[in-house]
Amino acid sequence: MLVRLQSWSLKAPKPTPIRSGFFVSRTRQKLAFVSGRETKNTAASSGGGFWHFQAGAQWSTERSEGTPVVRAAVESLTLPQVLGCIFKQEHNGAPSEAKVPQSWCLLPALAGYIIQTESVHLVFITGLTMAKNIVVIGGGIMGLNSAYYLQKSGHQVVVLDKSEMTGGASYVNAGYLTPSHIVPLAAPGMMAKGLKYMFNSSSPFYLKPRLDPDFLKWAWYFHKSSTREKVERAIPIIARINVLSKALYEGIHQSGDLGDFQLEKKGLLMLFKTQELGAEELEVMKRVQGLGLEAQALNKAEIQDLQPGLNSDIQGGIHYQCDAHTTPTQLMERFKSFLPQVGVEIHTGTTVTGFTSRGNILTGVQTTQGFFEADEVVMASGAWSPLLSKKLGVKLPLQAGKGYRIDVARPTPVRIPAILMETKVAITPMDGFTRLAGTMELSGINHHIRKNRVEAIARLTEQYYDTFKIEPAELQGAACGLRPVTPDGLPYIGRVRSWKNLCLATGHAMMGWSLGPVTGKLITEIISGKKPSMNLEAFDPERRF
Ligand SMILES: Cc1cc2nc3c(=O)[nH]c(=O)nc-3n(C[C@H](O)[C@H](O)[C@H](O)COP(=O)(O)OP(=O)(O)OC[C@H]3O[C@@H](n4cnc5c(N)ncnc54)[C@H](O)[C@@H]3O)c2cc1C
8 A cells, every 4th residue: 555645845845765754643543554675564653642663664755746745655554634744854874863742743734834954854744645556447438537537646556458448438439528418318208219119220229128137127227217206306416417527628638638639619419300309409408508508599590500511301409509529539549648657557458357355345356467456446347347246246237338430531511519319310520530429229238230220320310411421431330339328327436335445437328428537536536535526326336226
């Protein structure tokens, strides 16, 4: 276990080797540590309320944005009551003793102090973080965002993925950041639509009939979640988590960590050909506006002005200016190149096959490439998560919802992202190409590309744009990905009761791309023992449906 102490300094002192020091506990509890280079578990002894450790500990100093950061290898430390610490520096080449009044260490460690004399370097901890070794299972958008924020909080992160991390849901999605998508999939009437479409394998929503007990249970929970009351409860939660995530996307963009990437704020058009769907969407728009989000109803002429080249059958649309879009393949590549630069290990071709534990604590994960020790495990394994959680006795109602994409790498009339309401096809002008994405196919875990579905996406798109024709080679290049779909449309973010150091970050269904950053942030807050940015009750992985 690593403890990372970030000191705040008035003088930005030069980091110097630390020879000995104290950790002080507010509650005077024994803080058991330090493993030395040779001296194992150097005795912690009490001296007037201090716990004292000796030289030989694995200390090192480094600089982070001009601030000295002290790292120490520590065997176990029961936090969070540590208030301050004192380190003694090397003085003329020899370690020297220092007597520190107890009262110094009772000062609240809020702002951070450094009192420096020639021999004593006193650091009051400003933001104490227990740096942990964290294994993240899954290198999709959830896994990489978790790694991003965990690393920023000082943790040591390893990402394991069974694939080569070049495809799947996080690569094929429509790239929308969608505060406007406030209605969960499990809405009144969806079950009936699913049953109606059951035997039509080119419909936008397809349930493959099968007698799999997990699927049947999921379908029952889905049905139970599709009530007006439950949807009403979910709407503000979905809006809030989306808004938080969009702001984090902007933060990542501004930080420059990932370089420049496409994050366009042109909004999203919901286009309709029938007044019936138009009226339905108008109701959604009013709800979206009521939540303080920007949206506007447009008539036929206004729609044509905004997006020329649309078919004249289109009756109108709603412009959700609150939404934004990105290019998923671009962003995933940026994450993959940035994270190793800051010390995150990414292991592809590494399938997690099992876990080791001590009592109710996971100690590591077994993989096809060996064992990885862990203080914390984050399960961000997308549609495969129930298969892994089952190994730990955690039942996770979750189904794979397959979707397809067709990329068109030549000029197209598409300027603004749009969802074609009658067909549920999403069209996005990405960086260098246009993407068509669609269908929700609940047919289990498989990557079988159903040609009739792909053709339906292309054909239905052509009906909305006068000059947009999809070439056979573009259809051939279609790919699919599996959305991890929960019965109630809300993700699983948080801990489970049976394992103290397991976090789940999955089940985001159609909003996973949108919710990547906020999920990474929430997971980091949970693991770092901080107050989460929002109430997590609705995302409890063990909630009842
Ligand atoms: C066609 C389509 C369009 C979409 N459009 C949008 C959109 O516009 N906006 C939006 O917000 N969302 C959209 N989504 C949804 C979004 O893409 C997903 O919710 C999101 O990508 C899920 O990310 P994830 O990290 O949970 O899962 P994944 O991306 O599936 O990643 C999980 C990873 O875990 C790995 N893994 C699994 N098991 C193991 C194991 N045992 N050991 C090691 N590794 C393992 C897998 O290899 C995989 O790489 C769309 C999805 C699709 C399919």
